Amino acid sequence: xxxxxxxxxxxxxxxxxxxxxxxxxxxxxxxxxxxxxxxxxxxxxxxxxxxxxxxxxxxxxxxxxxxxxxxxxxxxxxxxxxxxxxxxxxxxxxxxxxxxxxxxxxxxxxxxxxxxxxxxxxxxxxxxxxxxxxxxxxxxxxxxxxxxxxxxxxxxxxxxxxxxxxxxxxxxxxxxxxxxxxxxxxxxxxxxxxxxxxxxxxxxxxxxxxxxxxxxxxxxxxxxx
Amino acid sequence: xxxxxxxxxxxxxxxxxxxxxxxxxxxxxxxxxxxxxxxxxxxxxxxxxxxxxxxxxxxxxxxxxxxxxxxxxxxxxxxxxxxxxxxxxxxxxxxxxxxxxxxxxxxxxxxxxxxxxxxxxxxxxxxxxxxxxxxxxxxxxxxxxxxxxxxxxxxxxxxxxxxxxxxxxxxxxxxxxxxxxxxxxxxxxxxxxxxxxxxxxxxxxxxx
Numbered sequence: 356x357x358x359x360x361x362x363x364x365x366x367x368x369x370x371x372x373x374x375x376x377x378x379x380x381x382x383x384x385x386x387x388x389x390x391x392x393x394x395x396x397x398x399x400x401x402x403x404x405x406x407x408x409x410x411x412x413x414x415x416x417x418x419x420x421x422x423x424x425x426x427x428x429x430x431x432x433x434x435x436x437x438x439x440x441x442x443x444x445x446x447x448x449x450x451x452x453x454x455x456x457x458x459x460x461x462x463x464x465x466x467x468x469x470x471x472x473x474x475x476x477x478x479x480x481x482x483x484x485x486x487x488x489x490x491x492x493x494x495x496x497x498x499x500x501x502x503x504x505x506x507x508x509x510x511x512x513x514x515x516x517x518x519x520x521x522x523x524x525x526x527x528x529x530x531x532x533x534x535x536x537x538x539x540x541x542x543x544x545x546x547x548x549x550x551x552x553x554x555x556x557x558x559x560x561x562x563x564x565x566x567x568x569x570x571x572x573x574x575x576x577x578x579x580x
Numbered sequence: 581x582x583x584x585x586x587x588x589x590x591x592x593x594x595x596x597x598x599x600x601x602x603x604x605x606x607x608x609x610x611x612x613x614x615x616x617x618x619x620x621x622x623x624x625x626x627x628x629x630x631x632x633x634x635x636x637x638x639x640x641x642x643x644x645x646x647x648x649x650x651x652x653x654x655x656x657x658x659x660x661x662x663x664x665x666x667x668x669x670x671x672x673x674x675x676x677x678x679x680x681x682x683x684x685x686x687x688x689x690x691x692x693x694x695x696x697x698x699x700x701x702x703x704x705x706x707x708x709x710x711x712x713x714x715x716x717x718x719x720x721x722x723x724x725x726x727x728x729x730x731x732x733x734x735x736x737x738x739x740x741x742x743x744x745x746x747x748x749x750x751x752x753x754x755x756x757x758x759x760x761x762x763x764x765x766x767x768x769x770x771x772x773x774x775x776x777x778x779x780x781x782x783x784x785x786x787x788x
Binding site: 418429431445447450451452453454455456458459461462465466468469470555 | 640642644648665667669686687688689690691693694696697700701702
């Protein structure tokens with residue numbers, strides 16, 4: 356069981372947690388790809404070893420035909436994580452999370468007249484996977500409809516499953532390679548009653564980041580370099 | 581900590597078109613032991629497993645005529661086991677000479693948050709029951725002999741009463757679409773259970 360923290364680092368905006376978003380100008384002339392390469396080089400200099408690639412994706416389903424009129428539309432998110440290749444995660448924002456096997460995707464096809472797949476809203480983060488002692492670091496380029504929208508950094512401390520016990524250690528480790536902007540405690544850590552971390556907490560963090568990216572895309576209306 | 585393979589997992593044609601071939605029958609309580617004895621002899625040599633399951637049937641009403649039905653099932657005697665979600669399509673109308681009922685089937689294993697998740701999706705529980713019985717296997721054939729119990733207070737699986745004096749017997753196979761030899765194998769197996777139990781294809785629509 357691993358503990359994961361996700362951070363979204365964008366060209367213009369660095370996102371900590373849902374409530375504190377700060378704008379930090381990045382040096383001129385840097386693209387998303389260049390920033391990702393810079394982070395990868397920093398990790399390699401630290402001594403991290405690249406171990407394959409990773410991919411996290413998120414599809415949005417819109418509950419059109421159900422619910423009483425006047426209710427806001429419900430969005431169902433179906434996510435996949437290459438770290439758990441035989442699982443499929445289904446979540447409602449601030450709602451329950453279901454962990455199922457890949458046949459859940461087949462079931463969503465059967466449900467297509469009740470839940471429509473908003474294909475243009477598909478968000479993916481792909482990149483390299485690094486191992487450094489007990490840490491796993493994944494630096495990914497987040498894309499919406501094939502255009503790069505930001506950078507996600509996932510840091511996992513593998514030996515520990517109790518969220519609040521190792522937050523300080525995670526933060527210290529991140530300071531060693533992230534450019535001076537270490538995020539605050541993720542909101543999922545706060546709501547845990549027994550403190551035991553699980554893969555669905557990772558997906559909830561990714562969902563939060565992806566939702567932010569989508570909102571930024573809607574706000575700016577233009578792509579990033 | 582090797583990286584798991586990064587695979588784009590496309591939904592293959594095989595998973596969408598899994599079909600359940602089904603034959604059903606019933607035996608009275610008095611005949612149950614004889615049937616179990618015969619099944620122990622005919623089926624694969626393993627300890628017959630007993631089970632106590634709680635099944636809930638959920639409906640999603642949309643704008644279309646008939647609601648979408650999903651069956652969520654979990655074990656009462658093995659509480660750590662994952663929940664099981666099942667979608668069953670309409671029986672295929674076709675070849676009258678086919679010996680078994682054939683319908684599309686999608687099986688999903690899910691975490692224990694399934695009940696709350698289905699409610700959040702908009703499903704509402706239509707009915708629930710407890711099933712207690714035994715499961716046997718012969719190759720790909722699955723034979724389940726079980727008794728249905730009515731739940732007296734909603735959500736309380738301790739307080740149940742038997743629905744009838746019989747046990748339901750189901751012979752089923754899960755196979756990709758188009759494998760019609762499956763129903764021949766099922767009929768041959770069903771022959772060996774006569775006269776203890778007569779297994780037939782029973783069209784649920786004719787019972788409505």
